[in-house]
Amino acid sequence: MLLSLFAIHGLGIVCSALAGRRSMKSGLIAAAVAPAITATWAAISLSRGDSPAIFEFAWVSDLDLVFRFRSDGLALLMALLVAGIGALVFYYATGYFKADAPGGNRFPATLLAFSVSMLGLVLADSIWTFFIFWEFTSITSFLLVGHKHEDAKVRMAARRALLITGSGGLVLLAGLVVLAQELGTTNLSELSPVSGTAASVAAVLILIGAATKSAQVPFHVWLPGAMAAPTPVSAYLHSATMVKAGVLLVAVVGPAFAEIEAWKVAGLLFGITSMIWGAVGALRHRDAKLILAWGTVSQLGLLLTLLSFGSAKATYAAVAMLFAHALFKATLFLIVGEIDIRTGTRDVSELGGLAAKMPIAFISATAAGLSMMGAPPLVGFMTKEAAIEAALGLSGLDQAVGVTAITVGSVLTVAYTVRFLMTVFGPGPDIAVLPRRAAMTIPAAVLGASGFAGFVFVDAVSSIVGNAAVELNTEANVYKLIPWPGLTLAFIVSLAILTIGGLFGAVLSRRTTAAPPRSVGADLADVAIDGVLAGAPRFISRVQHGSLPAYLATMGFAASSAAVPFVWAMSLDHLTLWDSPIQAVLAAGIVATAVAGAFVESRLGAALTLGAIGIGVSGLFVIQGAPDLVLTQLLVETVIVVGFVLGLGQLARRFPPVSEAWKAVRIVVSLVGGLAVMVGLVASASKPAGEAPIESLTIAAVEEGGGKNVVNVILTDLRALDTLGEVVVLATVAIGILALARVRKTESMV
Amino acid sequence: MTNSHSPIAEMSIRAATPLALLISAYLLFAGHNNPGGGFAAGLVLGAVVTLRTLAGLQEPTYATALLVSGVLIVIVVAIAPLLWGDPLLDMAVISIRAPILGTIKSGSALPFDVGVTAIVVGLIVALLDGLSDPETSDPAGRGNLERNS
Amino acid sequence: MSAALVLTIGGLTTVGIYLITARSLSRIILGFSLISHAAVLGLLTAGGSPGPAPIVSGEAVTANPVPQALALTAIVISFGLSLFLLALAGRQHTLTGDDLVEDDIEDRAIAGLPQGENR
Amino acid sequence: MSALVALTIVGPLVGAALGLALRRNSQLRDIAALLGIGSAAVGSFALLSQVSANGTTVVRVGGWAPELGIILVADLFAVLVLPIALAIIFVVEIFAIGQRRTAWGANPELAGPLLGILTSGVSLAMLTGDLFTLFVAFELILVSSYVLLTHQGQAAQIQAGMTYVVMNLFASTLFLFGLGFIYAATGTVNIALVAERIHDLPDGVRLGLGSWFLIVFGTKAAIFPLFSWLPDSYPTAPTTITAVFAGLLTKIGIYAMIRLHTLTSMEELGPVMLVIAGATMIIGAIGALAQSDVKRILSFHIISQVGYMLMGLALFSEAGLTGAILFLVHHMPVKTVLFLVGGLIANAEGSSRLRYTGGLAKRSPLIAALFAIPALSLAGIPPFSGFVAKLAVIRAGIEANSTPIVVAALIAGVLTLLSMAKIWLGVFWGPSVDRSDHNHPVSGPPGNRRTMYAATSLAVAGTLAISVMAGPLFDLSERAGAGLRSPSAYIEAVNP
Structure with missing residues (x-):
């Protein structure tokens, strides 16, 4: 089954490339088939609680390079997200792009190639399988970000993304090699705790790799730039799926590093910094898409923080958050894309009053936004609850750090969400709105509604999340998502967060920043890259000076x-x-x-x-x-x-x-x-250390070579092969001389 | 090439040709037992060709034919043993009674050396072809070149 | 091993290297001829002390024939390459009126230096 | 078996000679050249299957014992690398036939025969068990490449040709000196006998010989600081010529180094070689970044990649050697293909300078795809062969605890990625450049272009095949490396 999924995708890529030659729309529809089938398969498998299927194909077995896939609870949950959101995004894109948009033969096929890379990544059960698909997501992401490559800014953004994630990939490669060496296995489902210096080095390297992919500060600078991609890409890659790859990596290799202090400390450092700084970024920006992108940085930071604590409860909460985030963040992105298309702008200071003009989008966005804030009755509420519970469940310094960080981060999250919703949908400038396109509205509505459905069918969600979390930490099976917790401490904290954050956001939404903040980080990255490009000639001209x-x-x-x-x-x-x-x-x-x-x-x-x-x-x-x-x-x-x-x-x-x-x-x-x-x-x-056999040579020459001149016999018999080569050299020289002579003769004739 | 030929030089070159041919043939045949061999023979023969070309007695236009035939001869000698199941370049040795040189133990090494000679002469001819410089004796052509550079 | 030969080899190599690091191709060809001489002499010296020519005539001990054969091949090959260099020099002369080796234009462009005036 | 070995060496020569003889008839001469090279390629594949099944084959040329005559040794290392090298030349020859009537084509009367001579030299270099014959083979390869490079006689080519010829001539002379040293020290030039006797020498002599030949082969292989000839000369030749050079020539140097330095167990030189390897890979990558012409970028990449191969060798471990051999096997076709695509780019855009190119992905998605696959492979992105090779080398480095070289390899990897991005952004993305301001014609009749595309696609398919077959190739590399690391087996095979 696992193999046929990939085959279907492969077929889909070819079909969509062919269909896309006719129009963008046909390409997109052709591409949607494979993810739809995959999502159905994942959903059925999840509901049936099938035992994991395993597929293995040895590529280079001596290097442990195997393609090994395993459909356990976590993999299925991720596959469902990847393929389900993927199918919706393809559908959405048929509305987003004009039917005759250019690039129909490339874009859908590339997006599907990304989709299958991501599928391979989440199903991977071997370190190297994981890495192979990891790298492939980097490449496809590069191509997708650069979709509108005629624009120099887009090219720069694509280059930045490629370089940061690509370098991260190399660091990760080194980390994984060390880890595999320490572990003695490359099967992700067979990890055992490792310790020692080498293991610590591996931990830090892997964490850096993960941080580049999951846009953790200071590697986050590529993510806002990647928003240059068409919105379906942003919704799919840069919020719901690819950026999760780093977090997923931390989650799956986490058990191996349970005993390593550096792993936890570095993870918390990345996570907390990103959580806060990302949220601050989201508050500063005016471009709706950038607000969401910075929000993603913040949310990923929260996930990393939870995973770094390493407790069963925190892991459970992280998996739950990961699920919820994919749903609400994709919804919001899709809606921003719709707004962009229908109003022609994404600048929140130019937007306003859309609640009335785009009612369906407004409802979907509100549902998703509330879920993101952690307000009931939505799945985001339960997951935020779980996160706070997890932080409270820690002890000592961990508890203090965890509770503070998550509280602050959540307050800011609520604030930027409120600001986002109020500036876009609340009162504001009167702006003309184009007619609704069903293909854009429906996917967002479905995703938005799923946040509510998750709350209603809490038991199902709870068990799916539980089954997934148990793959990471066997003790995580005791936890559940709770729709109405009562007046627990966590609930009180939640209420406080909502209140403070809401007020903060409401205040901020009144005042739009005068000018969009400059992207200092991105600029710095570009300066660094350009610096390397400019320094290279200066350096190399000292070595390669051209003087014979x-x-x-x-x-x-x-x-x-x-x-x-x-x-x-x-x-x-x-x-x-x-x-x-x-x-x-x-x-x-x-x-x-x-x-x-x-x-x-x-x-x-x-x-x-x-x-x-x-x-x-x-x-x-x-x-x-x-x-x-x-x-x-x-x-x-x-x-x-x-x-x-x-x-x-x-x-x-x-x-x-x-x-x-x-x-x-x-x-x-x-x-x-x-x-x-x-x-x-x-x-x-x-x-x-040896002497020439002169005597036997002489005898051989006379007896077998039939000549008295030993040198000549050597040349024409014993080492005749050398002579053969030598005369061919002479012949070749002659050809060369003749060729030059001919060139000159033709020239002199002209 | 020099365009002014002196008749005396021409005559002496004509006279020297058979002598040089003889020397180079000697070098070729004697090589197996005395100093000499295909390469030296080729160079001597090449010297004759050079003189004759410089004297305007022949045109250096047949280099490729010499090269090709030389290489082919050498290759045939190299791979012929394979037909008998012997290793590459296994030289056969036979005894021949020749009129002047007496008994010669020779064999496939001889055609091999002939191939070498052909290639060396080919190279010399190519060199003559390459060094014959139409521009040097043709001021107009040279002027043309200077404009180009 | 004869010190005289070793010194000759060293001397020829020294002068040879000095000549090939010149800009004029005819000097380079000259230099290569010298270094080739040195290398050939090196092969011969490596083969042991001199002796009667390795042509079988009764004397038991002859000079080592192997280095002689190798040297012969080496001489012929470097002969061929010298001729090719001569042809290149001739072509360069046709193109530029001299046989000087210029600096690579691309490298100079990358270094931001003015490019050769010869083209 | 003996006949197969002979075929790989002599077959292309026959083709070359016939090609020259038939040079006035364009079809016959192309067929002759193709048959010559093709027969050698087929023969080498047959050798691979024979040798991997039955073990090393030794051919005594002329039937002479190793200490008297020349022997050819078809060991696994040789027959693993040789088929790939010959297949490359074959594909390039097809490309060349397609390219002949374009502005960048090599002279059709000469290119085929000269490639044949080159092929013969490559076969000889890889199969010979004799150092002097290796010298002759090098000269065969070099002299045919000199002529290929300069036969059109254009100013830039003569200029580049002089650098190329003179540098390599110097290296050849050093080779001769080295042969003198080896002969003085061991009384033989037979590799097996040298490997046997070298351990009786004083350490100083042994290491002196090792480092001397490091310089000799290093110049051919374009290692730091001896690589300067490469980027100056390669880009000036016609695409087909450069493609062969890029794929093969430096690799012959590395090949010779792997053979000699492992058989003579030069472990002590490892640290020095590691430093050189690191410098080579990083400086090569920086050089690539500095360039603004596709061909020159790719030329510098060769240098950088040679550094990885040298690194594998310099670790002197089983894993490292396996990595180096696998890298060699992967790199040859990938590099050749990239240069062929470079030719397609130049053909489509009228230039390979980034300044004059842009937006090609839209106009010719096929070229973009043909470029992307080998480029990703070269940059070491999975699931292509380059990834396997790089992983093998890096893993070997980590196993040997050689952290600095691993770091260098990773940095070089990032720089390589950046330079590939530079090509991609400059050639395939961005707006199309107005091509009226430079005067290269965009030329070539469609029929010829089809041949070029076909040849390039074939070659890309070949690199993909290498990626798919990476497992078996790794096994073969491992076995080949093991054969080199235990000289006794080699000596035993040569001199039973």
């Missing part, structure tokens, strides 16, 4: 330093002064000629030096007992000198002058280079 002589000098120095180890093994014992006095004379002559040749100023003189040295070297060959070499060397030298004179004869007669400093560098590098070669040769021969 300097490259060669670098190589010379590198080779010389490679010869340093030889120095330790060098012995001079095997050196004799010379093999014969003539050798010494020739040697001195050759070196002297060479040195003179280096200072010869004319090209003709250089050619003559070359010839003289060649003859001298032939002399050395004679002494060495190598007549074949003598013959060849003399012939070769003649050709080269003739070629040199003929080919370069018409060049300017003198070499161009060089600067003194560069000359000094050249002298140094050539001296150490010459030294290196000598040291290498002498050291290598100091204590040889």
